[in-house]
Every structure is written in structure tokens, then in C-alpha cells.
Amino acid sequence: MxxxxxxxxxxxxxxxxxxxxxxxxxxxxxxxxxxxxxxxxxxxxxxxxxMKVGDGDTGPKMMEAFAEKQREFHEEMAKKDKDMRENFIARVSSKEEEMKRREELVRFCFVLDQKRDKMFR
The missing domain is CATH 4.10.220 (Light-harvesting Protein)
Structure with a gap:
């Protein structure tokens, strides 16, 4: 074996x-x-x-369905574009407000430093 x-x-x-x-x-x-x-x-x-088109459908019905889908797509893209623009504008406004607050704080600190320097001279 x-x-x-x-x-x-x-x-x-x-x-x-x-x-x-x-x-x-x-x-x-x-x-x-x-x-x-x-x-x-x-x-x-x-x-x-x-797209709600049958397997054997051709011609006008298929073109209508395609045109409808294309219109829906363009509407959706326009809505997304609008939302993104609004979001961008809101973020820019928020950052501008924050920068203004910080500028005011820096000016205030600068004025306090000047007053302190005058007091201790």
C-alpha cells in the first residue's frame, strides 16, 4: 500500500x-x-x-417619459443649487459677524492697554 x-x-x-x-x-x-x-x-x-415605460414602448411615450425625468432632474439640481447658495450666504454672514465681534474685542483690548499704559506712566 x-x-x-x-x-x-x-x-x-x-x-x-x-x-x-x-x-x-x-x-x-x-x-x-x-x-x-x-x-x-x-x-x-x-x-x-x-421611468414608468413598458419594455416594448418606443416613440412618443418613451420620449415623454425621458423629458419628464430630465425636467425632474433639472428641478432637483436647481433646488440643490439654491439650497447650497443659501447655505453659503448664511455661513459667510455668520463668519462676517464673528469677525466684526473679534475686531471690536481687539479694539477694546487695545483701548484698555492704552489706558493702562497711561495710568502707570
């Missing part, structure tokens, strides 16, 4: 590597095609459903 150690990946012991490569080479195109067909079609259908 012999015990042996062999590796499936070692081509000296096994033809598995050659078989695997042959199968992959012959089936990679069909795998790519099937993947494209299945995954892309699922994505396409979900996008069309989200």
Missing part, C-alpha cells in the same frame, strides 16, 4: 489544469454574452420601470 501526495494544479500529476483552461477558452464568449444579456437586460428593465 502506497501513500502519495499529488497536486491537482501540478501538470505532471494531473490534466486538470489543461482541462480547465480548455473549458474556459471555449466557453468564455458564451459566458460573456449570457452575462451581458442577463445583467444588462435586468438593469435596463429596472430603469424603464422606474
Amino acid at each position: 502506497f501513500w502519495c501526495d499529488f497536486s491537482v494544479e501540478n501538470e505532471e500529476h494531473c490534466d486538470f489544469v489543461k482541462l480547465r483552461e480548455a473549458i474556459l477558452r471555449t466557453n468564455v464568449d458564451s459566458l460573456r454574452e449570457r452575462t451581458h444579456r442577463v445583467l444588462y437586460e435586468k438593469y435596463r428593465r429596472s430603469r424603464l420601470r422606474a
Whole structure:
């Protein structure tokens, strides 16, 4: 009785590597095609459903749905732009007020320093 150690990946012991490569080479195109067909079609259908367009719809109905989605997108972007501008203006105003307060504090400290210097001369 012999015990042996062999590796499936070692081509000296096994033809598995050659078989695997042959199968992959012959089936990679069909795998790519099937993947494209299945995954892309699922994505396409979900996008069309989200736009409320049927799978076979073309022409005016599809163009109307596309125009509606485009209008909604532009409205959403305009709203975001407006919100960002308002937020920016509020932040700038807040910083300007803070800077004015600090300037007044610096002036006040400067005046106090001058008064102190006059008192101790």
C-alpha cells in the first residue's frame, strides 16, 4: 500500500489544469454574452420601470417619459443649487459677524492697554 501526495494544479500529476483552461477558452464568449444579456437586460428593465415605460414602448411615450425625468432632474439640481447658495450666504454672514465681534474685542483690548499704559506712566 502506497501513500502519495499529488497536486491537482501540478501538470505532471494531473490534466486538470489543461482541462480547465480548455473549458474556459471555449466557453468564455458564451459566458460573456449570457452575462451581458442577463445583467444588462435586468438593469435596463429596472430603469424603464422606474421611468414608468413598458419594455416594448418606443416613440412618443418613451420620449415623454425621458423629458419628464430630465425636467425632474433639472428641478432637483436647481433646488440643490439654491439650497447650497443659501447655505453659503448664511455661513459667510455668520463668519462676517464673528469677525466684526473679534475686531471690536481687539479694539477694546487695545483701548484698555492704552489706558493702562497711561495710568502707570
